[in-house]
Amino acid sequence: MNIMTTSQNNTNTTGLSGLVVSAHSADFVWRAAGTIATHVAQGYRMKVVCLSFGERGESAKLWRKGAEMTEAKVKAARREEAQRAADILGAEIEFLDIGDYPMRVSDETLFRLVDIYRELQPSFVLSHSEKDPYNFDHPLAMHVTQEARVIAQAEGHKPGEKVIGAPAVLAFEPHQTEQCEWIPNTFVDITPVWETKRAAIECMAGQEHLWDYYTRVALQRGVQAKRNIGITASRDIKYAEGLMRLTPVVTEQLS
Template sequence: MADTALVVSAHSADFVWRAGGAIALHAAHGWQVTVLCLSYGERGESAKLWRQPGMTLERVKAEREREARAAAAVLGVHDIQFWDLGDYPIALSRDSLFRLVDVFRAVQPRFVLTHSKEDPYNHDHPAVTDFTQNARITAQAHGHNPGQTVLGAPPVYLFEPHQPEQCNWRPDMLLDITPVWERKRAAIECMAGQEHLWEYYTRVALQRGAQAARNSEKPVKWGEGFQSVFPHVVETLG
């Protein structure tokens, strides 16, 4: 069976900016990556679309989904889901929590990617992180829906927020995405509704690449940073 990974994205573009390289890299190695877009970001992250005359909420959602599906295809995503839970603020109900628990148990991810624990600029992001952690814990509970295969202990990595210094986010993992950078950039360019972020996240990838090269003996050009939630369990320190 293929290795699996789960990405829980608050809005329909977050997984592209923040984890597109990780997704493409693992997909290229045969991993099945599931991406959950809990919201389209239709209220707070679609200003360019709302400036168009006659724009409607349903048209904004449809365009955001079209863009995200195109980006997911470029990255090699196995399964992308759109839960339409609204944004600013996102509505994370008990039923949605149990739905995510079911996804955890069905996918059995080897690792999970989601947002930083703090973000004073966007409260949807830490809300989704807490929601994801709660679902992970519940998916590990033998008393929840007995008979289902319980979840093990997949590591959780928090991808980079837009302004990390204000979010108390410090990367302890730097991933070399140089082999798949062109794919990530192509996926970024699928997100036409937020074109103002294309160059910003290109600069972020260059910066993380430079830091990865500085902290290794590898000629890394493009990178992504992640913060671990749990300790790494290893066989050796070398």
């Protein structure tokens, strides 16, 4: 594992934070950039952890440049794209560089995630769907995200450190929702930060074919979000991100 950490970009004015674990360097942009930007605007400290750069499986446009391309060059390009996107969103970003296609998670990586949980103390964590027959890196990322969360709660792991509470776990939208058995049960209105998300999307030059696709996804989720608050509601929602909440909500009031 080759850890590369960037400087902190956002100002935490609430004492609250959120964690996003991205299998590849662009996943957080397509699937969660609006949620990240929304929470940054609300004063949250947001941190993205990229397990890999997606250098082998998600950088086809770069590899098609021919013999001049090397894995090191692809990684560098993908890192720059993700860094610029995170800067636009106001998020911190850390690259663990564990490789992709196939992705394998060592104990070192697992325990690094545990350390991040404990240092960040997030209120919520976002990662991939638990199933994805098209990309086995994605459910592995969610698995290690949840495993690290449980270890970070354990008093006996590095006794004396502050353990975490029970941050909500949510799965952001996969590319093929039906096959991944992903059903959105939470919508985040990203209309006020849409231009920020689109600017982050346009940083991902290695996957330009997805720019307009995820714009259409945001519009579709916006329609559904509006429907779920009532079509007569005065609130105008044009763009949204869908999430599938995996942990229960504990409340004293259902309204």
